[in-house]
Amino acid sequence: MAQDKMYLTNDDMPRQWYNVAADIKQWLTPPLDPANAKPMDPSKLAAIFPENLIEQEMSVERWIDIPEEVLEALVVYRPSPLVRARRLEKFLGTPARIFYKNESVSPAGSHKPNTAIPQAYYNKVAGVRRLTTETGAGQWGSALAYATNHFGLECTVYMVRKSFEQKPFRKSMMNMFGAEVIPSPSDKTKAGRDILTRMPDTPGSLGIAISEAVEDAIAHDDARYSLGSVLNHVLLHQTVTGLEVKKQMALGGVKPDVLIGCCGGGSNFAGLVFPFVPDRLEGKKIRMVAVEPSACPTMTKGVFAYDFGDTGKLTPLLKMYTLGHDFIPPGIHAGGLRYHGMAPLVSILIDQGLVEPVNRHQLACFEAAIMFAKTEGIIPAPESSHAIRVAIDEALRAKEEGQAKDITFLLSGHGHLDLTAYDDYFAGKLHDYEYPEEAIATSMKGLPKV
Numbered sequence: 001m002a003q004d005k006m007y008l009t010n011d012d013m014p015r016q017w018y019n020v021a022a023d024i025k026q027w028l029t030p031p032l033d034p035a036n037a038k039p040m041d042p043s044k045l046a047a048i049f050p051e052n053l054i055e056q057e058m059s060v061e062r063w064i065d066i067p068e069e070v071l072e073a074l075v076v077y078r079p080s081p082l083v084r085a086r087r088l089e090k091f092l093g094t095p096a097r098i099f100y101k102n103e104s105v106s107p108a109g110s111h112k113p114n115t116a117i118p119q120a121y122y123n124k125v126a127g128v129r130r131l132t133t134e135t136g137a138g139q140w141g142s143a144l145a146y147a148t149n150h151f152g153l154e155c156t157v158y159m160v161r162k163s164f165e166q167k168p169f170r171k172s173m174m175n176m177f178g179a180e181v182i183p184s185p186s187d188k189t190k191a192g193r194d195i196l197t198r199m200p201d202t203p204g205s206l207g208i209a210i211s212e213a214v215e216d217a218i219a220h221d222d223a224r225y226s227l228g229s230v231l232n233h234v235l236l237h238q239t240v241t242g243l244e245v246k247k248q249m250a251l252g253g254v255k256p257d258v259l260i261g262c263c264g265g266g267s268n269f270a271g272l273v274f275p276f277v278p279d280r281l282e283g284k285k286i287r288m289v290a291v292e293p294s295a296c297p298t299m300t301k302g303v304f305a306y307d308f309g310d311t312g313k314l315t316p317l318l319k320m321y322t323l324g325h326d327f328i329p330p331g332i333h334a335g336g337l338r339y340h341g342m343a344p345l346v347s348i349l350i351d352q353g354l355v356e357p358v359n360r361h362q363l364a365c366f367e368a369a370i371m372f373a374k375t376e377g378i379i380p381a382p383e384s385s386h387a388i389r390v391a392i393d394e395a396l397r398a399k400e401e402g403q404a405k406d407i408t409f410l411l412s413g414h415g416h417l418d419l420t421a422y423d424d425y426f427a428g429k430l431h432d433y434e435y436p437e438e439a440i441a442t443s444m445k446g447l448p449k450v
């Protein structure tokens with residue numbers, strides 16, 4: 001019988017993270033202080049992040065050691081398998097081979113613990129007592145709740161209101177790991193109260209929830225803030241997936257012809273593709289395709305400019321693809337992809353033409369998710385369905401062109417707690433949102449002048 005699952009042993013776990021900043025130094029741009037538009041003084045970030053993580057954020061060392069305590073926590077569910085989707089291939093009648101890196105096997109059900117664990121660890125070492133964060137779909141909040149519980153920290157999660165209503169069991173899961181969960185915008189913070197006054201019925205957004213979590217951390221000496229995507233150190237931690245995939249490809253004779261990931265803030269995509277960037281820079285033919293929702297087209301319709309990471313303008317300015325920090329995306333079910341910005345490191349690779357950004361509508365993604373569930377037996381998270389959609393589109397194109405190639409995507413999470421979304425899809429309640437041109441144009445006017 002054909003060997004379709006490429007497993008690694010604990011000894012094959014990467015011992016170091018790969019830092020892409022080392023290889024794209026010439027294109028890096030510093031975070032700016034919104035007060036004077038000058039490069040941010042790292043010490044000013046200390047009210048938000050512990051020093052050890054600020055150091056990682058700024059680092060241009062190519063390899064960074066993974067602490068032993070972090071490795072011990074990661075091997076609870078890592079290395080994760082790389083699997084050939086043979087039944088999906090057969091269903092599509094494609095000559096292409098399709099593989100997926102299955103990150104849904106973690107305790108939280110997604111790739112998010114890959115950074116939640118090291119972030120909780122570094123905060124613990126730095127003497128922090130409580131972490132605050134935001135969550136969209138609830139995957140990140142669950143991951144941080146799991147990790148803070150593991151290292152004995154407290155955790156407060158501001159959950160985007162739309163997701164809080166759509167995904168009540170994510171809240172149960174976070175509560176189970178001991179976290180407090182607050183629907184955002186809330187009346188606990190000034191940022192939340194301001195939005196509620198202006199827009200009492202807002203579905204909320206990641207930008208607003210970030211403002212609340214940052215404000216909470218700044219207001220309490222023993223608390224720090226933790227972000228589940230976008231920042232350099234988060235993307236760094238996610239490279240365990242791509243490093244494992246490289247080993248698995250070598251074992252199974254798989255070629256990295258096309259690599260695909262969905263993009264909210266860019267962390268799962270970065271985790272998969274960054275370890276392949278040196279090969280690409282050497283001239284190897286590797287396509288890296290980043291997929292976002294058509295309803296929140298940051299990379300495909302946004303601008304590459306300095307902007308705030310949050311709606312309340314509390315964060316440093318980052319140079320990134322953005323739709324403007326005021327943009328509140330429509331309430332699509334892929335809550336984790338409703339973010340106005342994109343990780344600066346991913347943005348650079350797009351700007352340099354190394355990464356291909358594409359967008360897909362939600363109904364086409366749900367259709368792909370159901371095809372995947374019926375053939376491969378895994379119900380994907382709505383976010384991950386964007387990567388599946390493009391993997392299927394690529395496989396169908398290969399069929400049309402009669403070309404054999406290897407397509408690998410990252411399955412960023414399972415959808416066991418997203419079944420309401422699938423019910424809504426089957427009931428015909430979901431629709432596609434056209435590119436919200438006017439809303440984006442208005443929001444773009446608010447970009448800071450740098």
Ligand SMILES: Cc1ncc(COP(=O)(O)O)c(C=O)c1O
Nearest residue numbers: 139229264265266267268336413
């Ligand atoms: C399952 C899943 N996939 C993808 C994402 C998007 O995040 P990122 O782009 O940082 O990987 C999220 C975010 O919440 C998620 O929960």
